[in-house]
Amino acid sequence: QKEVEQNSGPLSVPEGAIASLNCTYSDRGSQSFFWYRQYSGKSPELIMFIYSNGDKEDGRFTAQLNKASQYVSLLIRDSQPSDSATYLCAVRGSGTYKYIFGTGTRLKVLA
Amino acid sequence: DAGITQSPRHKVTETGTPVTLRCHQTENHRYMYWYRQDPGHGLRLIHYSYGVKDTDKGEVSDGYSVSRSKTEDFLLTLESATSSQTSVYFCAISPGTAMYNEQFFGPGTRLTVL
Numbered sequence: 001q002k003e004v005e006q007n008s009g010p011l012s013v014p015e016g017a018i019a020s021l022n023c024t025y026s027d028r029g030s031q032s033f034f035w036y037r038q039y040s041g042k043s044p045e046l047i048m049f050i051y052s053n054g055d056k057e058d059g060r061f062t063a064q065l066n067k068a069s070q071y072v073s074l075l076i077r078d079s080q081p082s083d084s085a086t087y088l089c090a091v092r093g094s095g096t097y098k099y100i101f102g103t104g105t106r107l108k109v110l111a
Numbered sequence: 112d113a114g115i116t117q118s119p120r121h122k123v124t125e126t127g128t129p130v131t132l133r134c135h136q137t138e139n140h141r142y143m144y145w146y147r148q149d150p151g152h153g154l155r156l157i158h159y160s161y162g163v164k165d166t167d168k169g170e171v172s173d174g175y176s177v178s179r180s181k182t183e184d185f186l187l188t189l190e191s192a193t194s195s196q197t198s199v200y201f202c203a204i205s206p207g208t209a210m211y212n213e214q215f216f217g218p219g220t221r222l223t224v225l
Binding site: 032042046049088097102 | 142144146151152153154155156159161169201205208210211213214215216217218219
C-alpha cells in the first residue's frame with residue numbers, strides 16, 4: 001500500500017512566524033505533489049503543487065521537494081490566524097490517475 | 112470556483128437501505144473521483160472514473176458502486192448502507208493526467224447511517 005505520512009498536529013505557531021508542514025511518501029515513482037488547505041466543515045482547496053526537486057514559491061507559501069529523501073514540505077511565512085486549518089499533502093504516482101492523501105496536519109496560528 | 116455540485120448535501124438513512132449520491136460538474140473534465148473522509152483516516156479514494164462508462168476501484172471500494180453515463184455526472188451508490196459508511200463524501204474532478212493537474216473538490220455530502 002503506497003502511503004503518505006503527515007504529523008497530525010496540532011502545530012501551534014504565533015502570528016507572524018513561519019509554519020513548517022512536512023510530508024513523506026513511500027512510492028519512489030511519485031511525480032507530482034500537492035498541498036491543500038481544508039477549513040473545518042469545508043472542502044479541500046489547492047494551495048500549490050510541485051513536481052521538480054527544490055523550492056517553489058507562491059506569495060507567502062513555499063513548497064519544497066526532495067525526491068531522494070521522499071520528502072515534501074510547505075512553509076507558510078508571516079502566518080496569520082486565518083491560516084489556521086488542516087493542511088493535506090497529496091501525491092500522484094507516475095502514469096496514474098489516482099491521488100493518495102495524507103491524514104493532514106492541523107495548524108493553529110495564535111494571535 | 113470549479114463548477115462542482117453534490118447532492119444531497121446532508122442525508123440520514125437507515126441501515127440496509129440503498130443510497131445514491133450525485134456529483135455534477137460543468138467543467139467537462141475527464142476524471143472524476145469519490146472520496147470519503149473520516150477522522151484519523153484523511154481522504155480515501157472509493158472509486159474513480161477516467162471517462163464515460165470507464166470506472167475503477169480505489170482503496171475502500173467494498174460496499175460501493177459507481178456509474179458514469181454522462182461526462183458531467185458521477186453517481187456513488189451504497190448498495191445496502193451500514194453504520195461504518197457514516198462519513199463525509201467528497202467528489203473531485205481533474206482535467207487530465209499532466210503532472211500539474213490538480214483536483215477540484217465539491218462541497219461534500221454528510222451521510223449518517225443509523
